[in-house]
Amino acid sequence: MQVDMKNMKNMRNDALAIFNASLEAVDPEKAVHKYLKREGDLLRVPGESAVDLRDYEEVLVVGAGKASAAMAKAVGEILYDRRVRGVICVKYGHELELDRIDVIQAGHPVPDEEGTLAAREIMRLASEATARHLIISCISGGGSALLPAPPPGISLDEKQYLTKRLLEVGADIHEMNSVRKHLSLVKGGRLMKAAFPARVINLMLSDVVGDDPGVIASGPFAPDNSTFQDALRILQKYDMMKDAPESVLSWLKRGVSRELPDTPKSGDPIFSQVTNIIVGSNIQALIAGKHAAEALGYNTLILSSSVQGNTAEAALLHGAIAREISASENPVSPPACILSGGETTVQVRGPGKGGRNQEFALLLIEAAAQIPNSLFFSAGTDGTDGPTDAAGALVESSSLERARLLHLYPEHFLARNDSYHFFSSLGDLIKTGPTRTNVMDVRIVLVR
Ligand SMILES: Nc1ncnc2c1ncn2[C@@H]1O[C@H](COP(=O)(O)OP(=O)(O)OP(=O)(O)O)[C@@H](O)[C@H]1O
Numbered sequence: 001m002q003v004d005m006k007n008m009k010n011m012r013n014d015a016l017a018i019f020n021a022s023l024e025a026v027d028p029e030k031a032v033h034k035y036l037k038r039e040g041d042l043l044r045v046p047g048e049s050a051v052d053l054r055d056y057e058e059v060l061v062v063g064a065g066k067a068s069a070a071m072a073k074a075v076g077e078i079l080y081d082r083r084v085r086g087v088i089c090v091k092y093g094h095e096l097e098l099d100r101i102d103v104i105q106a107g108h109p110v111p112d113e114e115g116t117l118a119a120r121e122i123m124r125l126a127s128e129a130t131a132r133h134l135i136i137s138c139i140s141g142g143g144s145a146l147l148p149a150p151p152p153g154i155s156l157d158e159k160q161y162l163t164k165r166l167l168e169v170g171a172d173i174h175e176m177n178s179v180r181k182h183l184s185l186v187k188g189g190r191l192m193k194a195a196f197p198a199r200v201i202n203l204m205l206s207d208v209v210g211d212d213p214g215v216i217a218s219g220p221f222a223p224d225n226s227t228f229q230d231a232l233r234i235l236q237k238y239d240m241m242k243d244a245p246e247s248v249l250s251w252l253k254r255g256v257s258r259e260l261p262d263t264p265k266s267g268d269p270i271f272s273q274v275t276n277i278i279v280g281s282n283i284q285a286l287i288a289g290k291h292a293a294e295a296l297g298y299n300t301l302i303l304s305s306s307v308q309g310n311t312a313e314a315a316l317l318h319g320a321i322a323r324e325i326s327a328s329e330n331p332v333s334p335p336a337c338i339l340s341g342g343e344t345t346v347q348v349r350g351p352g353k354g355g356r357n358q359e360f361a362l363l364l365i366e367a368a369a370q371i372p373n374s375l376f377f378s379a380g381t382d383g384t385d386g387p388t389d390a391a392g393a394l395v396e397s398s399s400l401e402r403a404r405l406l407h408l409y410p411e412h413f414l415a416r417n418d419s420y421h422f423f424s425s426l427g428d429l430i431k432t433g434p435t436r437t438n439v440m441d442v443r444i445v446l447v448r
């Protein structure tokens, strides 16, 4: 197959420009400014009557997640003339210096001691809040790992072990968080329980399919529709009953036998004090990417912002669509740009290093070689794909040939889940550094 190198270089730049436009649209600071507006003493909240700031002595800003410091920065700017204090927990490297709000950095995806400290501080603020306090919560993806608050008898080590195992077995985020909510003093609405009767504006940058406030960062201010029984069932489903710590199993069993109170459910009067606002989500990123692609001359289609499940299946589908575009100009004709979002999972079996986006790209290297002038790009909007320093990777029609010249064989790297080392050798990792936003992944398929 003849590869048009000039075309390929342009396509690479196009993919990066489209991704940058997607990131720009979900910039957390701008997103908060878009939804939270000030008019003198009034705070305008979408879909609600305005909040009169004169009703409150003080505003407490709390939250956790990779984007939370930037969200809190915007809140600080909006409330520049009010009494504001608070605590925010972000992943190491995602920090920002804020005047009136403490920013704690902690471990992610595996929680650490700093995270427990942040959770304790936030719990203390929430418990001390009265009806004269307005709480503005800045929640974003990564918040679950960043606020570990294990119940008595369960150690942080045991929680770390459980989180690692659930990641390895490929539990999806709904399952993962159903378990976490039942092993926490803050998640699953428990922070709201502590904060009641304070009024809460719960700002969320969503990194979950469906944008459910109960799932984003395990919903510290949201009702939980899962139960202790569900949490136990999830451990059974992944065959973890034997290797889950005894303390965890016994806590969940006590919950099932109603010895422990379950998380607060919707309908609980505490939630009448909360206003939930999704300030940014994957579809917003995809729409911005689509506009950027159109400006570059592509015919565009957003496939879905909720692609979940197995990474290999998602890769097969994206390959098939690109093939169809090239062969029959369906569902759009070249030059075509297909966008999709969501978050797939990889069941890590090998000892290698990688992430779902890098593995997605690697799985498509043969398809790219077979489809003239095609490119597959996949990256996490947070700038981190799995436990690596890359956001993702791309493959194009020439990638396979270049790899062979370097004696890099995709199947060997795939068998070891070692997509990171494949792409670092090939020079096709996407590295953005921490973007301070997080709305799951963006995939871009280009066919010219
Ligand atoms: N070697 C590997 N190859 C492929 N995928 C991997 C590898 N190691 C980990 N993963 C995948 O990376 C994912 C974890 O990635 P990441 O840290 O980006 O989490 P995340 O889900 O985006 O975090 P959060 O949702 O908390 O923001 C898991 O789905 C896991 O299957």
Ligand SMILES: O=C(O)[C@H](O)CO
Pocket: 140, 141, 142, 143, 144, 145, 173, 177, 207, 208, 215, 216, 217, 218
């Ligand atoms: O922190 C979490 O729970 C995930 O990122 C989903 O929001």
